[in-house]
Amino acid sequence: MSSLKLQDVRKNFGTQTVIHGIDLDVEEGEFIVFVGPSGCGKSTMLRIISGLDQVTSGRIFIAGNDVTFTHPSKRQVAMVFQSYALFPHMTVAQNIGFGLRLAKLPKAEIAKRVFAAAEVLQIEDLLGRYPRQLSGGQRQRVAIGRAIIRNPRVFLFDEPLSNLDAALRVQMRLEIARLHNRLGATIVYVTHDQTEAMTLADRIVVIKEGEIAQVGNPLEVYESPANKFVAGFIGAPSMNFLKASIRAEGGRSSIQLYGAALAYLPDRFAREYIELGIRPEHLSFSESSDCDFWGVVELVEELGSESFAYLQTEFNPEPVTIRLEPNKKVKAGDKLPVSIDRNAMHVFSESGSTVAIGRI
Amino acid sequence: MDRSIALWRTVFLILPVSVFAVFVIWPLLSSFYYSFTNWNGFNPNYDFVGFDNFAKIYTDRLFASAAINTVIWMVAAIILPTGLGLFLALLIDSRVPGGTLFKSVFYLPICLSAVVVGQVWVWIYQPDWGLLNTVLTYFSSEKINYAWLAKPESALFSVIVAWSWQQTGLSMVIYLAGLTAIPSDLQEVCELEGSSWWQKVRLVLLPLLAPATVVVIALSVINSLKGFDILFIMTEGGPFNSSDTLAMHMYNESFRKYYMGYGSAIAVVLFLVALAIIWLYFRQLRKVDEIYS
Amino acid sequence: MKSIAESADISASARPFNPWPGTIFACLSVLALLFLAPTFGVLMSSIKSKREIAFGQLWTMPSELFLGNFADVLSNPAVHQYLLNTFLVTAPATAASITLGVLGGYVFAKLPFKGSDLLFLALVSGMFFPPQVILIPLFRLFNSMGLIDTLWPMIIVHTAMGIPICTLLMRNFFATVPNPLRECAIIEGANEWQILVLVALPLSLPALAVLATLQFTWIWNDFLWPLIFTQSDDKRTIMLGLVFMRGQYSVAWGIQGAMSLIASLPTLLVFLFFQRYFIKGMTMGAVKG
Numbered sequence A: 001m002s003s004l005k006l007q008d009v010r011k012n013f014g015t016q017t018v019i020h021g022i023d024l025d026v027e028e029g030e031f032i033v034f035v036g037p038s039g040c041g042k043s044t045m046l047r048i049i050s051g052l053d054q055v056t057s058g059r060i061f062i063a064g065n066d067v068t069f070t071h072p073s074k075r076q077v078a079m080v081f082q083s084y085a086l087f088p089h090m091t092v093a094q095n096i097g098f099g100l101r102l103a104k105l106p107k108a109e110i111a112k113r114v115f116a117a118a119e120v121l122q123i124e125d126l127l128g129r130y131p132r133q134l135s136g137g138q139r140q141r142v143a144i145g146r147a148i149i150r151n152p153r154v155f156l157f158d159e160p161l162s163n164l165d166a167a168l169r170v171q172m173r174l175e176i177a178r179l180h181n182r183l184g185a186t187i188v189y190v191t192h193d194q195t196e197a198m199t200l201a202d203r204i205v206v207i208k209e210g211e212i213a214q215v216g217n218p219l220e221v222y223e224s225p226a227n228k229f230v231a232g233f234i235g236a237p238s239m240n241f242l243k244a245s246i247r248a249e250g251g252r253s254s255i256q257l258y259g260a261a262l263a264y265l266p267d268r269f270a271r272e273y274i275e276l277g278i279r280p281e282h283l284s285f286s287e288s289s290d291c292d293f294w295g296v297v298e299l300v301e302e303l304g305s306e307s308f309a310y311l312q313t314e315f316n317p318e319p320v321t322i323r324l325e326p327n328k329k330v331k332a333g334d335k336l337p338v339s340i341d342r343n344a345m346h347v348f349s350e351s352g353s354t355v356a357i358g359r360i
Numbered sequence B: 001m002d003r004s005i006a007l008w009r010t011v012f013l014i015l016p017v018s019v020f021a022v023f024v025i026w027p028l029l030s031s032f033y034y035s036f037t038n039w040n041g042f043n044p045n046y047d048f049v050g051f052d053n054f055a056k057i058y059t060d061r062l063f064a065s066a067a068i069n070t071v072i073w074m075v076a077a078i079i080l081p082t083g084l085g086l087f088l089a090l091l092i093d094s095r096v097p098g099g100t101l102f103k104s105v106f107y108l109p110i111c112l113s114a115v116v117v118g119q120v121w122v123w124i125y126q127p128d129w130g131l132l133n134t135v136l137t138y139f140s141s142e143k144i145n146y147a148w149l150a151k152p153e154s155a156l157f158s159v160i161v162a163w164s165w166q167q168t169g170l171s172m173v174i175y176l177a178g179l180t181a182i183p184s185d186l187q188e189v190c191e192l193e194g195s196s197w198w199q200k201v202r203l204v205l206l207p208l209l210a211p212a213t214v215v216v217i218a219l220s221v222i223n224s225l226k227g228f229d230i231l232f233i234m235t236e237g238g239p240f241n242s243s244d245t246l247a248m249h250m251y252n253e254s255f256r257k258y259y260m261g262y263g264s265a266i267a268v269v270l271f272l273v274a275l276a277i278i279w280l281y282f283r284q285l286r287k288v289d290e291i292y293s
Numbered sequence C: 001m002k003s004i005a006e007s008a009d010i011s012a013s014a015r016p017f018n019p020w021p022g023t024i025f026a027c028l029s030v031l032a033l034l035f036l037a038p039t040f041g042v043l044m045s046s047i048k049s050k051r052e053i054a055f056g057q058l059w060t061m062p063s064e065l066f067l068g069n070f071a072d073v074l075s076n077p078a079v080h081q082y083l084l085n086t087f088l089v090t091a092p093a094t095a096a097s098i099t100l101g102v103l104g105g106y107v108f109a110k111l112p113f114k115g116s117d118l119l120f121l122a123l124v125s126g127m128f129f130p131p132q133v134i135l136i137p138l139f140r141l142f143n144s145m146g147l148i149d150t151l152w153p154m155i156i157v158h159t160a161m162g163i164p165i166c167t168l169l170m171r172n173f174f175a176t177v178p179n180p181l182r183e184c185a186i187i188e189g190a191n192e193w194q195i196l197v198l199v200a201l202p203l204s205l206p207a208l209a210v211l212a213t214l215q216f217t218w219i220w221n222d223f224l225w226p227l228i229f230t231q232s233d234d235k236r237t238i239m240l241g242l243v244f245m246r247g248q249y250s251v252a253w254g255i256q257g258a259m260s261l262i263a264s265l266p267t268l269l270v271f272l273f274f275q276r277y278f279i280k281g282m283t284m285g286a287v288k289g
């Protein structure tokens, strides 16, 4: 039985349609990440699932029950807000136990369960403090604690790490992954950061302007993006897009990059122009001048573990990003031959949909 | 550079500071001075009488009743406009249709003068054809013509109700400003956790509105100390001084009986009371600030 | 439990009915009517004839529109004098208090010095004290200057008493004007006066609007100072005039209603047209005070 099911969910704000019909099935215990650029409707989706916003049309099921019009508190969901949404006038313990207090549970029972939740998150020592006395990471944990104690069927996280600094973000990311393993709970997690999505998700849901662009596990989404949008959004630095043309040659079509035939498409291809997508790691400098194109190094980015170079080419207005092999030293101004890994090319039609991937 | 800034400072401050000093600070200090004299308002000469005026305060029955009335007024000021203003703000903040219009309606009395408000309410309380008695008669078996403002038991309270009618809008907008400042996700947490409206108000909104409450209460109390005009219009402190307040008593002693020295002593007492309230207010505000920032 | 396919067919009209917005709306409407009743009653009385009122119909809807009360009030030369006096006090006092507030507020926001916080606090605290505490010395002062029974004491006192709120609001507003703007102007060779007039003031129009509406309303509506400082009828302001004319028209309720309305009209108009500024000023003054 699916833990969460969305059926043709649509949402309008006034005349503006923000969610254009989303269908999704989430398995029990699955970690689902919604990823997409800012403003694409991720938060709106979470708010609809939680019940804070109502759908315009469509249905929502949690554990098989239709909860489309159920009050948020009765949906068995818990939400962790981007801002943490901790009550400034309550201690950590009071914040975590807020829901139990509303339900008028006995004080001793509340204290016991609050402590248990705090133990999971290792914040037992902070129970007496106020939110203003906590660091960002600690506040985050308290917010998660308030979610855990509800024992929900589905956890909802709205960009929970975006207010933390880089180092803390990595650490909390790890902890959320650990928490998921430990609780085995269903999690719907929203982020605009594709790294977070790749590292945490069982399945990634890439959203573009209120529509699902692709659903799949991280590798699928990375290796076989359904369209140019997904290809460009997932992966950092992002995929290079090179304009190319098609020439018909007998029964088949050849891809022409800057006048040279690069590869052949299996059958006759009715388009004149396509776009070629190549990830930086699938470009390399050739040893000889036998290459696909020449590029002039504009800038080198040394990140320590890996390095990237940005190349100017004669056929592409945007610089082309290439990952340097270890020990490869280049400097700005070098004019170097570049070859493309034929096994990892993505071909997109002009409209952006994927035409072919890999060995062509 | 520094010298030119100092020069500009002086140029800019000289007018506001000197006007304020001459027409507010100096008179304030002079009030202390006159409170030790027996000046009668006309005679250029007067004598120093030491603490006589303050001793008179002790024995002045009217002062005692005016002080009690002032305290009653203050307590009512804490309860009526604050409570009603909070209630209205909570209702309006729940995104009802026409919220802006409601806001304007409740706020409207603020722009009316105390004279007009007083007169309107004199009509409402009028025994024979006043609105209040008309409505009460409608619900009762006999004709009611109770003279609200002419009976010592009801005069003060009737004026306070009229005054609260005007003040409520002010409390309401301050509470509304406070409610807007509460992050909406805190309210959403309440919804997610299944809190009832009353639980949300009691456990979350009221504590978070503490700063607004401090401001509203301080403002109501201070304004109740200033409450003079509306009283002057509606009862002039009567009947039999039953609705006298300290501000009214001060006016009567100084400008009706021309005991300006004694009036100054009452003014000094008023000043000290106001000072104490302001001090309390700032202390409370700082305490609240510490918790919520 | 229903199967998923089955329940998905339920139309969106299955949305549960929420009774709260309706209840709250009804509750607010009743309260709003109660709140409006007094004002509305006066409005109604002002367009009723004496005869109608004499029949005990003060709080009912008028049977016909009767403008005689307004004609009576507006043709009374004393009313003209009251309105003129009020205007002659309100306009200069409003302008002067705002000007002084601008000057002071600029220094406290942009040119602070050692002890300026204390001075600021002293100025602002003037807002809280009942006017009774300075009544007698001011009466004596203006008496000795021979200004009693002229409009001058009112203009001066309203200017002085307006300094706290004007300084407070202007300082808070000027504090939001970015410092780099001022520094940039200094580099361009502007002096502080030029910065104030050419940079800070043009940015402060909303704050000036807030203050103008507040001060105008308060000064127009004031009752205590004219009561103390005027004696003869031709120096009275409209609020004082209202009280004295009440005696003259003691049972002419319709005329009293029309008078109240005419006296309140300027502030009502300010309220209707500049309500947002007015409310903002009231809350800012109160909250930040």
Ligand SMILES: Nc1ncnc2c1ncn2[C@@H]1O[C@H](COP(=O)(O)OP(=O)(O)O)[C@@H](O)[C@H]1O
Binding pocket: A013, A018, A036, A037, A038, A039, A040, A041, A042, A043, A044, A045
């Ligand atoms: N309450 C609202 N009223 C109108 N428009 C809204 C509202 N909430 C969100 N939107 C719009 O819906 C779109 C999606 O918003 P959101 O879900 O917050 O995006 P994100 O993916 O960044 O979380 C945005 O264009 C936003 O402007």
Ligand SMILES: [Mg+2]
Binding pocket: A042, A043, A044, A159
């Ligand atoms: Mg968002």
